[in-house]
Each structure stands twice: as C-alpha cells, then as structure tokens.
Amino acid sequence: MKKLFPLIVIFCVVFVMTGCVETKTLHCDRCNKEISVKQSSDMEEDWIIYCNTCNEELFSDDPILGNK
Numbered sequence: 001m002k003k004l005f006p007l008i009v010i011f012c013v014v015f016v017m018t019g020c021v022e023t024k025t026l027h028c029d030r031c032n033k034e035i036s037v038k039q040s041s042d043m044e045e046d047w048i049i050y051c052n053t054c055n056e057e058l059f060s061d062d063p064i065l066g067n068k
Contacts, residue, residue: 030054 022039028051035051037043050058 028054030058 023036024039024041026035026037026043026045026047026049027033028035029048030050031054033051033053035049043049
C-alpha cells in the first residue's frame with residue numbers, strides 16, 4: 001500500500017497538469033502540418049501560419065524575426 005499511494009498521487013498530478021494547457025489545432029499554410037496553439041490565442045485557421053520548419057525555410061535571413 002505504501003508503494004501504491006505515491007504512484008496514485010503522481011498519476012493524479014500528471015492528469016491535472018495535462019488539463020491546464022488548453023490548445024487548439026491549426027494547420028501550416030505551406031505543408032499542412034498540424035500546429036498546436038494556446039486556446040486563449042486569437043489565432044484562427046484563416047491566419048497565415050507556418051510551422052517551425054517552413055518558417056525557417058522561408059524566413060531564415062529575416063532580421064525582424066531575429067534569426068541568424
């Protein structure tokens with residue numbers, strides 16, 4: 001019983017923490033990969049959104065984005 005109780009507590013904590021971050025799924029406009037964003041974000045599917053890979057390929061030398 002002493003070994004089972006900590007496992008139950010850990011399981012409950014992990015279960016509660018997974019529900020803390022609500023996300024919605026959007027799609028990359030270049031490769032159609034699914035992108036998870038916070039539910040509180042005002043981003044919608046009609047926005048132009050790129051995944052990290054496509055963003056790096058398209059804008060790797062853009063000084064505004066702070067890359068390189």
